[in-house]
Amino acid sequence: MSRILELSRDGQLMSRIVMGGWEHDLHPLLPWGHRVIVITDRSISTRYRRLINQYEHILIGKGERIKTLETVAQVHRELIKRGADRQTFLLGIGGGIVTDITGFVASTFMRGVRFGFVSTTLLGQVDASVGGKNGVNLDGYKNMIGCFNQPEFVLCDIGMLRTLTTRQFRAGMAELIKTGLIGNRVLFEMVEALRFEELQRDPLLMADLVLMAVKIKAEIVERDERESGERRKLNLGHTVAHAIEKCSRVMLHGEAVAVGCVVMARLSAQMGLLPQREAERIEALFVRMGFDLNMPVEMDRIVAALRKDKKSAGDQIRIVLPTAIGRCEVRSVMFDWLDEQLRKVIE
Ligand SMILES: NC(=O)c1ccc[n+]([C@@H]2O[C@H](COP(=O)([O-])OP(=O)(O)OC[C@H]3O[C@@H](n4cnc5c(N)ncnc54)[C@H](O)[C@@H]3O)[C@@H](O)[C@H]2O)c1
Numbered sequence: 109m110s111r112i113l114e115l116s117r118d119g120q121l122m123s124r125i126v127m128g129g130w131e132h133d134l135h136p137l138l139p140w141g142h143r144v145i146v147i148t149d150r151s152i153s154t155r156y157r158r159l160i161n162q163y164e165h166i167l168i169g170k171g172e173r174i175k176t177l178e179t180v181a182q183v184h185r186e187l188i189k190r191g192a193d194r195q196t197f198l199l200g201i202g203g204g205i206v207t208d209i210t211g212f213v214a215s216t217f218m219r220g221v222r223f224g225f226v227s228t229t230l231l232g233q234v235d236a237s238v239g240g241k242n243g244v245n246l247d248g249y250k251n252m253i254g255c256f257n258q259p260e261f262v263l264c265d266i267g268m269l270r271t272l273t274t275r276q277f278r279a280g281m282a283e284l285i286k287t288g289l290i291g292n293r294v295l296f297e298m299v300e301a302l303r304f305e306e307l308q309r310d311p312l313l314m315a316d317l318v319l320m321a322v323k324i325k326a327e328i329v330e331r332d333e334r335e336s337g338e339r340r341k342l343n344l345g346h347t348v349a350h351a352i353e354k355c356s357r358v359m360l361h362g363e364a365v366a367v368g369c370v371v372m373a374r375l376s377a378q379m380g381l382l383p384q385r386e387a388e389r390i391e392a393l394f395v396r397m398g399f400d401l402n403m404p405v406e407m408d409r410i411v412a413a414l415r416k417d418k419k420s421a422g423d424q425i426r427i428v429l430p431t432a433i434g435r436c437e438v439r440s441v442m443f444d445w446l447d448e449q450l451r452k453v454i455e
């Protein structure tokens with residue numbers, strides 16, 4: 109049975125998040141009588157042929173490197189070539205890369221067409237596909253170009269997580285744990301009580317955990333859609349993660365987020381904001397889930413990338429610090445101070 113969460117703005121429905129299966133739940137979500145064009149990538153189109161072949165589709169490449177304006181323009185051209193118009197509905201089927209691009213393409217094609225997502229990765233379901241942030245990278249800087257625009261729906265099909273590689277599944281777990289750290293201690297403790305293999309094998313359990321994470325994100329987005337305050341908390345671990353991603357391609361986004369969350373927990377403990385024992389618990393959970401927490405690049409390069417972060421303004425930068433498991437706060441700090449502190453907590 110599907111479960112539905114609704115995101116509203118001033119009492120008006122913005123977006124629907126549906127936990128269900130594509131076979132039963134996708135068709136009723138699509139607008140009746142409209143042309144639907146799917147945007148997806150080659151591995152999803154191969155693995156889920158029966159789903160993708162039901163629709164006209166455009167394939168994009170894979171990986172962070174293709175999340176660019178060039179790819180957006182290629183899809184725009186393809187839409188024009190196929191005679192798509194303002195009534196066309198765009199459906200992104202895939203992980204965060206596909207949904208970030210689809211949302212941006214849909215928001216800009218002919219000044220905006222309707223769109224929705226089938227989210228197929230754990231990271232996408234708990235984070236990327238929910239909340240209406242769409243965009244691409246520029247010259248390696250993450251998500252520099254983009255917009256806020258809510259998809260009409262996000263269908264999270266837990267069954268599709270079965271075909272993810274272990275590495276991709278683990279990367280998604282980082283955002284799930286991050287969400288617990290920000291806003292729900294119970295979610296964090298539920299993950300803490302389980303082994304990675306149990307989580308990977310049990311779709312019913314995962315459906316509950318994903319729903320909990322989506323609820324937290326949806327509530328925050330409802331209160332602060334444009335990220336002028338509370339939504340910044342969702343960036344826990346991301347300042348460092350984006351710097352890692354800028355400097356090296358060895359880590360997936362979620363893997364870099366795991367490192368970023370642990371660094372922020374250590375920093376918060378060092379500042380006396382988070383009890384040392386809680387910081388150790390946070391680190392222990394990421395280790396137990398199998399994350400490599402070693403910084404993959406030298407600190408000097410990380411610091412140089414941090415200076416160009418979207419969250420920095422002049423010599424200040426905004427960081428998110430856990431103050432307890434399930435609670436965190438946003439602070440603006442001097443960049444030079446952060447540089448010095450980070451060098452103390454990163455071996
Ligand atoms: N917009 C937001 O609010 C937001 C939030 C968090 C992350 N993001 C973005 O999300 C992106 C990462 O997303 P991701 O981790 O989903 O990566 P991804 O989209 O690259 O997907 C990972 C890989 O898994 C494959 N795949 C997808 N679904 C599959 C399935 N069900 N079975 C087998 N293989 C499958 C894809 O083909 C791809 O190779 C980053 O670019 C990040 O910046 C955006």
Ligand SMILES: [Zn+2]
Pocket residue numbers: 235283346361365
């Ligand atoms: Zn993220």
